[in-house]
Amino acid sequence: xxxxxxxxxxxxxxxxxxxxxxxxxxxxxxxxxxxxxxxxxxxxxxxxxxxxxxxxxxxxxxxxxxxxxxxxxxxxxxxxxxxxxxxxxxxxxxxxxxxxxxxxxxxxxxxxxxxxxxxxxxxxxxxxxxxxxxxxxxxxxxxxxxxxxxxxx
Amino acid sequence: xxxxxxxxxxxxxxxxxxxxxxxxxxxxxxxxxxxxxxxxxxxxxxxxxxxxxxxxxxxxxxxxxxxxxxxxxxxxxxxxxxxxxxxxxxxxxxxxxxxxxxxxxxxxxxxxxxxxxxxxxxxxxxxxxxxxxxxxxxxxxxxxxxxxxxxxxxxxxxxxxxxxxxxxxxxxxxxxxxxxxxxxxxxx
Numbered sequence: 001x002x003x004x005x006x007x008x009x010x011x012x013x014x015x016x017x018x019x020x021x022x023x024x025x026x027x028x029x030x031x032x033x034x035x036x037x038x039x040x041x042x043x044x045x046x047x048x049x050x051x052x053x054x055x056x057x058x059x060x061x062x063x064x065x066x067x068x069x070x071x072x073x074x075x076x077x078x079x080x081x082x083x084x085x086x087x088x089x090x091x092x093x094x095x096x097x098x099x100x101x102x103x104x105x106x107x108x109x110x111x112x113x114x115x116x117x118x119x120x121x122x123x124x125x126x127x128x129x130x131x132x133x134x135x136x137x138x139x140x141x142x143x144x145x146x147x148x149x150x151x152x153x
Numbered sequence: 154x155x156x157x158x159x160x161x162x163x164x165x166x167x168x169x170x171x172x173x174x175x176x177x178x179x180x181x182x183x184x185x186x187x188x189x190x191x192x193x194x195x196x197x198x199x200x201x202x203x204x205x206x207x208x209x210x211x212x213x214x215x216x217x218x219x220x221x222x223x224x225x226x227x228x229x230x231x232x233x234x235x236x237x238x239x240x241x242x243x244x245x246x247x248x249x250x251x252x253x254x255x256x257x258x259x260x261x262x263x264x265x266x267x268x269x270x271x272x273x274x275x276x277x278x279x280x281x282x283x284x285x286x287x288x289x290x291x292x293x294x295x296x297x298x299x300x301x302x303x304x305x306x307x308x309x310x311x312x313x314x315x316x317x318x319x320x321x322x323x324x325x326x327x328x329x330x331x332x333x334x335x336x337x338x339x340x341x
Contacts, residue, residue: 006220007215007220008211008212008214008215008220008221008222009175009215009220009221009222009223010207010211010222010223010224011208011211013223017157017162018156018157021155021156021157021161022155022156025155033161036157036161036165037161037164037165037168040165040169041165041168041169041172041174044169044172044174044175044221044223045174047220047221048219048220048221
């Protein structure tokens with residue numbers, strides 16, 4: 001495949017800032033502002049390491065999701081069991097972060113987005129930059145892996 | 154869909170510059186000779202352009218200085234302030250670091266010499282060529298002036314033909330006249 005040129009950061013930011021912010025609002029509610037800034041600062045730090053301009057949307061959505069997980073962990077200390085009911089628009093995803101730490105990144109993101117944040121598969125697909133089927137598959141194989149692991153331990 | 158608020162956008166742009174993560178920070182500066190596109194790298198002022206359409210400039214800067222080009226007003230403030238003072242007739246010398254890393258060899262020597270042509274005076278293409286060590290290179294100096302990355306601060310408007318004609322200016326002759334008139338180097 002032809003290498004896709006990496007756009008100037010200004011163009012990248014202009015194109016993705018609103019969808020990323022909407023994604024973070026879904027994940028974190030009104031606390032999305034700090035996560036937004038952190039997401040694009042992380043993107044800026046990693047930008048010179050990019051080798052090509054493909055999948056930039058998936059790339060920045062993955063960063064945003066990771067920031068949201070960190071943010072939730074920070075604001076809800078471990079051991080503090082998350083509410084099962086959605087409260088203040090905050091879904092119960094705090095526990096899934098640490099539990100899924102050693103899943104492959106794509107499966108981890110799919111599991112957290114599906115079962116932690118309750119996103120529909122079309123949005124997970126958009127976040128991962130893959131098809132809906134692939135997102136569904138990543139989530140189910142992630143869950144299978146978690147189940148096998150819990151049997152072993 | 155809820156979009157990013159202007160406040161949050163401003164906050165991110167400021168943070169990006171404050172953390173030193175930008176190859177070039179730029180902004181658009183108002184002036185009596187039109188909007189100026191002004192860019193600053195970690196080494197100093199690297200571009201002033203009369204072509205204020207940011208997209209074109211941003212692409213060019215990304216190729217020359219690195220992909221992390223972002224509009225962020227704060228780093229541009231010192232240049233903005235000095236340009237304002239210059240246009241208000243309150244400043245005769247710019248006290249700004251310039252980043253000429255894209256200029257090479259003779260081009261760079263000429264631009265450095267150009268920076269020493271004082272306010273309110275004019276020189277000629279030939280004289281500047283001689284100062285840069287190549288007395289016969291007046292034409293080459295013309296080309297270098299035409300591509301001057303930092304006009305106004307590197308005062309290519311002060312370079313005229315041997316017969317005193319204004320010759321040309323990348324920003325248009327009208328701007329050259331305005332600048333020389335502002336400096337009192339041109340009567341009427």
